[in-house]
Amino acid sequence: MAILMFEKYPASRWETLLSNGFRLLFLCVGTAGVILMGLWLAILKGYWNGASIAVPVTQWHAHEMLFGFVGAAIGGFLLAAVSKWTNRLPVSGMPLAILVFFWVLGRVAMLVSAELPYAIVAAADLFYGVLLACLIGREIVIGGHKRNYKIIAMLGLFCVFNLLFHLGHQYGASYSEMALRGVIMQISLMIALIGGRITPSFTRNYLVQQKPDSDKSLPMLFNRFDMFVSVLLVVAAVSWVAVPVNIITGGLLCLAGVAQWARISRWQGVQIMGEPLLWVLHLGFVWLGAGLILLGLSALGLMNVSAGLHAIGIGAMAGMILGVASRAALGHTQRALVAGKMMTAVFVLISITALLRAAAALVGGVAYNHFILSAGVIWLIAFVLFCIRYVPILISPAPSWKKP
Numbered sequence: 001m002a003i004l005m006f007e008k009y010p011a012s013r014w015e016t017l018l019s020n021g022f023r024l025l026f027l028c029v030g031t032a033g034v035i036l037m038g039l040w041l042a043i044l045k046g047y048w049n050g051a052s053i054a055v056p057v058t059q060w061h062a063h064e065m066l067f068g069f070v071g072a073a074i075g076g077f078l079l080a081a082v083s084k085w086t087n088r089l090p091v092s093g094m095p096l097a098i099l100v101f102f103w104v105l106g107r108v109a110m111l112v113s114a115e116l117p118y119a120i121v122a123a124a125d126l127f128y129g130v131l132l133a134c135l136i137g138r139e140i141v142i143g144g145h146k147r148n149y150k151i152i153a154m155l156g157l158f159c160v161f162n163l164l165f166h167l168g169h170q171y172g173a174s175y176s177e178m179a180l181r182g183v184i185m186q187i188s189l190m191i192a193l194i195g196g197r198i199t200p201s202f203t204r205n206y207l208v209q210q211k212p213d214s215d216k217s218l219p220m221l222f223n224r225f226d227m228f229v230s231v232l233l234v235v236a237a238v239s240w241v242a243v244p245v246n247i248i249t250g251g252l253l254c255l256a257g258v259a260q261w262a263r264i265s266r267w268q269g270v271q272i273m274g275e276p277l278l279w280v281l282h283l284g285f286v287w288l289g290a291g292l293i294l295l296g297l298s299a300l301g302l303m304n305v306s307a308g309l310h311a312i313g314i315g316a317m318a319g320m321i322l323g324v325a326s327r328a329a330l331g332h333t334q335r336a337l338v339a340g341k342m343m344t345a346v347f348v349l350i351s352i353t354a355l356l357r358a359a360a361a362l363v364g365g366v367a368y369n370h371f372i373l374s375a376g377v378i379w380l381i382a383f384v385l386f387c388i389r390y391v392p393i394l395i396s397p398a399p400s401w402k403k404p
Helices: 012-016 021-045 057-086 091-109 119-140 146-171 171-212 224-242 249-264 277-297 307-333 340-360 364-393
Strands: 005-006 399-400
Touching: 012 277, 012 364, 021 057, 021 146, 021 249, 021 307, 021 364, 057 091, 057 171, 057 307, 091 119, 119 146, 119 399, 146 171, 171 224, 171 249, 171 277, 171 307, 224 277, 249 277, 249 364, 277 307, 277 340, 277 364, 307 340, 307 364
Parallel strands: none
Antiparallel strands: 005 399
């Protein structure tokens, strides 16, 4: 029997990093998860007053986590996925380097925005989203993948919301708040549409591989019911963005949340409890449903909106990002799809973070601060562990196997 030998492709570190968008942008996700949260905790503890930031620090925190942290994750995922969808080589080299440069430039510009003309700050921050939309759009159009034109539209809308955020700094904070609500709902919809396709698909593939002769039920793939649930989410989202406190908005959001739970009840989640790379995706949808319901209750005036915002922002968004980034980094570098103990712990820690931060909205006094700070520290631990596990993978060439 021939013995398989391990070797690496002869590529320099920079050639490796610039070979596919997921590498550098998932590195940006990990570092942003640590640095942005570290700065926010410094503000909360009074170690730094954020005087270099032009916008209110709460808006800066929300903007950077959504347009910065999540924006990098969206770019990394789509740049890797679009080459598979279109059967084209991935965006690489100088265009990718420029894209990542503009992402970093946007983060720095927002951090020192009080020291610069705000028009320059806004332009620097907007470059990344615009260039990402152009790169993804070019690949989809040239590849003739018309079914994914909606991805181009979503990236364009992402840029519009970011522009609206910056216009709010000049023309009124209400525009910035509307922009933040809008991008939260847009990202939620992307999770519902894209995550709602890949989660049952990955689950089905896993179950078929594990038990090819089993007669157990397989997950229902994306169908008309899923489309109805997604349309319901769009209606609820538009209502919340336009009128965040309203009985109709509250009812729509609660219904949209319950509908997300109905979706995952069809995905055979109990059969994959031993596979962390799968149950973390299912758990992300649990948090999405919970967050929508909590937002609905806040729209009805029954609780603070913070609970729903962080259930979605941490539980659904960060949870899905960690799950998808972990799986994509392993798959695109030809490594075994095994989470390992460290990443399993990370998946648990991020849900604990979401639970603590959402619960903080329900308590008062000293406990409120303890809950928030504890959530922030646990988040930091989770992302430090993510970096320890995945930085070596992201900066290293994919292994190859050959016979001696």
